Amino acid sequence: MSSVPAAAAPRKNRPQVSLTVLRKEQLSPHMVRIVAGGEGFGDFVDNGFTDSYVKIIFPQPGVTYPEPFDLATAREALPREQWPTTRTYTVRWVDEAARELAIDFVVHGDEGLAGPWAAGARPGETLTFTGPGGAYRPSPDADWYLLAGDEAALPAIAAALEAMPADAAGLAFLEVDSDADVQPLSAPEGVQVSWLTRNGEPAGSSRLLVDAVAGAHWPAGRVDVFAHGERGYMKALREVFFTQRGLDRSQVSLSGYWAQGRVEDVFQAEKKLPVGKV
Ligand SMILES: Cc1cc2nc3c(=O)[nH]c(=O)nc-3n(C[C@H](O)[C@H](O)[C@H](O)COP(=O)(O)OP(=O)(O)OC[C@H]3O[C@@H](n4cnc5c(N)ncnc54)[C@H](O)[C@@H]3O)c2cc1C
Structure with a gap:
């Protein structure tokens, strides 16, 4: 390393x-x-x-x-x-x-x-x-919300869903190991929550989250994005948000929460190196 x-x-x-x-x-x-x-x-x-x-x-x-x-x-x-x-x-x-x-x-x-x-x-x-x-809370100026993360970001996404107004609209994608890891969430009716299950594939190795976000039908209007989780996932999502969708930085909260094969000390220190930048 x-x-x-x-x-x-x-x-x-x-x-x-x-x-x-x-x-x-x-x-x-x-x-x-x-x-x-x-x-x-x-x-x-x-x-x-x-x-x-x-x-x-x-x-x-x-x-x-x-x-x-x-x-x-x-x-x-x-x-x-x-x-x-x-x-x-x-x-x-x-x-x-x-x-x-x-x-x-x-x-x-x-x-x-x-x-x-x-x-x-x-x-x-x-x-x-x-x-x-902390740095994020759902923006009151958004037309809709896009939330994406693996299980490490599930607590933050669950808290964001609970803080949204009852008439909020959006899409939430949550990647977990299996159906047994799906949790009941309290979300506005207009936010569609999709659970993506790896079914034994190691965390941080799948394309499920990235493909689901990239392939989803995005509603019209200004989106407010919160996407956090494994570093490789977030790098791939960076391409989706900024290159494919042309979002402005101000619309996107995006960062790695952990990285495959790295203890947190190494993961945090690598944020200053090209490999660690999201
Ligand atoms: C702002 C922020 C908020 C976070 N909130 C949460 C939270 O609410 N709940 C939560 O569980 N995590 C959360 N995380 C992620 C958590 O900090 C890391 O997963 C951390 O590495 C866990 O520490 P550890 O001592 O268990 O493992 P470490 O000693 O850091 O790592 C040991 C090994 O386990 C692997 N590993 C670490 N995390 C995971 C994982 N989630 N899945 C699979 N393998 C893993 C590492 O790649 C490494 O190989 C958050 C991170 C950040 C930056």
Whole structure:
């Protein structure tokens, strides 16, 4: 693999939030929901974006971190190879009254940190993250919406669908492993939701999402696009949106959420290289 640039310098001003895992729900064979809350909930400031995301912090095993645990302090005090690891996840929903929030994790096997952690998480464990960041909410100026993603983007797409006005129109394409991974979604009647199932083909390897978006009949009018998921899919969709359909950048929220064969640290660092640009 090509060498990757050093990670970005630590940002001190990102608020850190520590929550307690309250419960875990198996949403489908490949998706687990962690609901977390507790005393630290008061530190979480919702930003109102439907793709609101946090950076979950995983301390490295065997490293002693300064107490109380704080990402910025740990990065200042320790050499880079001992810095905690972070993984990026969408906040699926926030319930201010119940003082809890949910994060839906793709369970993609034994590899990685976050997926396996979520699969085995138990009530009482600590979930620490920084954020939230975010950039998208359905544009009120759109004539129709186009949403496209694989299971990693399903939480953000589900949140976007829920935030749309009842009379919204559009198309949503969601790629998952099989029919068993299809989830009930709350969407406006005018948004047609299409589930695309790989049926065992590895995530990130199929043409299903790209072909469905490219081959769909696009309604007339100004479209607002939210497309996120595996990096290769997003590069192919970039061609569809900008080359084939001539959309303006302002109409499109498009980025890779993960990349086949890359842990997130490498995937994020590669964003600065030609291979990582979407
Ligand atoms: C803004 C943003 C929001 C995101 N929101 C969510 C979310 O709500 N839910 C969610 O599940 N993911 C989400 N992701 C994607 C998630 O950050 C990555 O999938 C991340 O790599 C998972 O970390 P990990 O520790 O499980 O695996 P890593 O250690 O990063 O990777 C280990 C291996 O697993 C593979 N892998 C990683 N993710 C997947 C996957 N989804 N399917 C198949 N193989 C995979 C990698 O290619 C690698 O080979 C989001 C990403 C971004 C940038």
